[in-house]
Amino acid sequence: MESIRVYAPATVANVACGFDIFGFAVNHPGDEVVLTKSSTPGIRINEITGDDGRLPKDVLKNTAGIAIMKYLEHIGQPDQGFELSLHKDMPLGSGLGSSAASAVAGVFAANELMGKPLSQKELLPFAMEGERVACGSAHADNVGPSLLGGFVIIRSYDPLDIIQIPTPSDLYASIVHPQIEVNTKDARRILEREITLHKTITQMGNVAGLVAGLLLPDYQLIGRSLVDVIIEPARAILIPQFDVVKAAALEAGALGCSISGSGPSLFALSKGKETATRVAAAMAAGFHQVGIGTEEYVSEINQQGPMIR
Amino acid sequence: MESIRVYAPATVANVACGFDIFGFAVNHPGDEVVLTKSSTPGIRINEITGDDGRLPKDVLKNTAGIAIMKYLEHIGQPDQGFELSLHKDMPLGSGLGSSAASAVAGVFAANELMGKPLSQKELLPFAMEGERVACGSAHADNVGPSLLGGFVIIRSYDPLDIIQIPTPSDLYASIVHPQIEVNTKDARRILEREITLHKTITQMGNVAGLVAGLLLPDYQLIGRSLVDVIIEPARAILIPQFDVVKAAALEAGALGCSISGSGPSLFALSKGKETATRVAAAMAAGFHQVGIGTEEYVSEINQQGPMIR
Structure with missing residues (x-):
């Protein structure tokens, strides 16, 4: 597989009483990433749509770019090349985990293209690194539910302990x-x-x-x-x-x-x-x-x- | 029914992280109350055992006495007479809800003898009044589980909102x-x-x-x-x-x-x-x-x- 299109959901963090510890994902809105392997080392962000030109294409300033870069370093493939397009299907700065969704979509896509060396849950720290770029600290209450789905409790940040709990169907x-x-x-x-x-x-x-x-x-x-x-x-x-x-x-x-x-x-x-x-x-x-x-x-x-x- | 013997369980409040909001009951130790209807108005505490003589027989200073008194006032029978004996089968001042168990046993026994006009959960405010005598404020984290059994969450004190949740059998x-x-x-x-x-x-x-x-x-x-x-x-x-x-x-x-x-x-x-x-x-x-x-x-x-x- 050389190219993949991944959609990651928007999320509601805090959920009233649970500041920094609760979050849940919704089916829409969300963000879409198209990631393609390249023989040229490094990650290139070729296109960003739906952001009114406000998001940086510089990999080191982009949540998806950072997340993928940290992931590649971790799996020992820092020179793997990728071309990335990002399609924002949600408002920026809205409190719906826009940066988290991009980071999650990016790192999930990269892991698929690399043959899934890590489990979905193991991708969390890299998506959190993307969050750090966006909001100054590595929170998990958007990234956690966007990556895992469902309603998520972050019991502890150090060590990271994330619990997904079922929600009533209605x-x-x-x-x-x-x-x-x-x-x-x-x-x-x-x-x-x-x-x-x-x-x-x-x-x-x-x-x-x-x-x-x-x-x-x-x-x-x-x-x-x-x-x-x-x-x-x-x-x-x-x-x-x-x-x-x-x-x-x-x-x-x-x-x-x-x-x-x-x-x-x-x-x-x-x-x-x-x-x-x-x-x-x-x-x-x-x-x-x-x-x-x-x-x-x-x-x-x-x-x-x-x-x- | 003119006389009844009731055992109320000891409780563990707070349960580490849940200060003032969590408590659970254990099967033993606990407190026993023997309550007997009397044709003479007022509540008399005739005997207290297991306390090394430390608990007051004055109804207005005794958690069980206060709880029963407040209960009788509420149901509009303030002149009902009762003879009460209290048998402490647990250490006092131990952090095991000793005063709560006495209050719960007392008010539960009184409700039985009066023909159960109130549900078990409705007895809570009167047992809490007993607690107020013992520790200066009306906490529910011992009284709640002693009265209801199980593991109890006090979601809110005002209004009082108590939730009992099941615990794993082992x-x-x-x-x-x-x-x-x-x-x-x-x-x-x-x-x-x-x-x-x-x-x-x-x-x-x-x-x-x-x-x-x-x-x-x-x-x-x-x-x-x-x-x-x-x-x-x-x-x-x-x-x-x-x-x-x-x-x-x-x-x-x-x-x-x-x-x-x-x-x-x-x-x-x-x-x-x-x-x-x-x-x-x-x-x-x-x-x-x-x-x-x-x-x-x-x-x-x-x-x-x-x-x-």
Whole structure:
């Protein structure tokens, strides 16, 4: 095999209460990479579409490029040549794990073309290196679910311990991206560095409740647990209409609603596709009220991670 | 029915990572209450055994007395008379939920004698009032599992939201009580009031991992998640030999080991009764090294809460 086309899913990180430890993947949107082996050493990024010319073609500055490079070094083939095209099928800087999806698609494609020397889970550290380029630190809460699919717990970063848990079959995500931008680095900077013991306990209760709700399963418990007393209050300020949109989601029947990753996209979880569709429309309307355009997505929880197309 | 004998189980609260939100019940030790209806209004505590004369017979200062009183007020029968005897079959001030077990046994017995106007779960607020007498605040992480059995998550205190989750059938607790005392109020006072975001994230990861480990089930994940970076480091200082005893538990095959409630008892969780028995002996030996006497208990996770005897 000399060429491959891989699609990696967008992801919702944090999932309300689980800052840096929870994430899940959706079936769409996502990113597509076309990777082709080359006899000329080095990785060349020939084409990037869907980014309005904003992403760097310099391999050392591109999340997919870095991820593939680190992977090739690890498997002892640093001189393997690759031609890469990247097709963004999702908004940049949206809080939907855009950089993670590119890194995952790239490293997954490379591993396929190299004859799969590593398992899917073993690709994680290289995709995380791609994330480091994009947001300054190697987080796994987008890369983990994009690579593995499903709902993912990052129990520990050192050593890395990632657990994938099943989700109820009728659980749907509504995602609304308002056409404004929040820089991930800024969104991290405004967080408090010290949390009261009381808030920590509240957050832990919701973390425990969400995992239990997903596994039992218990949709109402999932809903009661989608509460974030630490991150959401700080970041909501950066998102116009946040309170209106969240209230609209709950009013339309969502189990819960919060910020996707560092925003500005919001996500909601609902039981059933019909409710999730209604919820997405209600959320979008909340932004439209003040003239902010949106993209909306409704999806089941993606269960497989990257797909060869 | 005019008289009833009820046994309520001891409990391990916090369970390493879950300060104030996790607890589980064991089959023994526990507390026994004998409650008898009386035509004379008011609650009289006639006998308390197993406490070396340390517990108050004044109803307003006794956890079982308060719990029953609050219960009778709630059901609109404040003048119902009761004679109560309390038999402590567990050490006081041990971190095993001694006051909670008394309150649970008392209120459960009263509800039975009154014809069960309330469900078992509805008794919780009254047992919590008993806890308030003992430790200054109305915690649910001992009362909850003692009343409901099993492994319990307190997702929220306001409103109270308690979730019972199943535990793997081969999960055993080893509990070792060193014959020293730690006052619960002191043990709370030494805790930091502010937690770094980094520690909060680590703790949340372990909370999520423990719930997932219990429900999947995955014994190794349970073990990896029995880590407490917030409370244990502060409280371990109050327990002589803590590091030695914990290391001995892990060496003997425990999945994990930490402080039960506010201590000084330590607990470990293991797969299988044989391992749990070996672990308890190893832990006890760690205290004996320095001349501290112990009581040891090995038990499955109790699944039913109070029992009529």
